[in-house]
Amino acid sequence: MLAVDQDGEKVNRYSQFATHAVVANAINENHLKDLGLKNVDLAIVSFGGNIEASILTTLLLKDLGVKQVWVKALSENNQKVLEKIGADRVIHPEREMAKRIAHHVTSDKIIDFIELSKNHSIAEIISTKKVTDKTLKELNVSANYGCTIIGIQRGEQFIVSPSAEEIICLMTFSSC
Incomplete structure (x- = not known):
């Protein structure tokens, strides 16, 4: 990985x-x-609030033959311009963080939330008394809640793709 900045301290x-x-x-x-950037597979451009520098750097990197250029945008208008000039992916870190925080604010049961697309997301949630001591089969999570359990955290253990017979425990500081 190559990091480039004009500030020596950074x-x-x-x-x-x-x-x-x-x-x-x-x-x-x-x-x-x-810098020989024509051999670079992926460049990430992040200039903070300087959209002009982001646009110019994106143009230069694409002209030099960089295969993938990901760029930080500050607004939807920035995104439109960056996409028009060839940015392969436009990232809105402030917007993404705002969405994650909004989910935390709306439910005290959500530990973390990642939006994958408009229709798909991953949420880490705290189990409640309503589901405690029941198997995934009994809960019929897919039909009743419209979601799929991809993992269960039990203390230090993380169970990936839990079986239908896995029992949900009330989240506490001790394991069940």
Whole structure:
């Protein structure tokens, strides 16, 4: 992984997470060419609030032949522009976090929530007395709740694809 920033302090911090970290101006075509980015499979562009820099860098990376360019957007209008110029994926981290927080606020039973698409999501929820001491078969989760249980956390143990005979326990600090 290559991290590029024109701020030397940031590059120094990134160096522990990246294979290579260099000080360069990502909106300077010559700097990008010198980095040999045509061999890069994926570039992630994140300039904070500077959409102009994001647009220019995205254009330059696509022109240099980078296969996939993912870009942070601040608004729907930013997204439209970035998609028109060739961004392969546009990310809205603030919007994604707002959705996750909204689910926490609306239910005290939701521990975590990840939206996969408009119709699919993954939620980590706390079991309630209503479902405690019943098997997944008895609960008939798919028919009654319109969802699929993909895992159960029991203390340190995580059960992937639990069987229909798995019993739901009330979530406590001790295991059942």
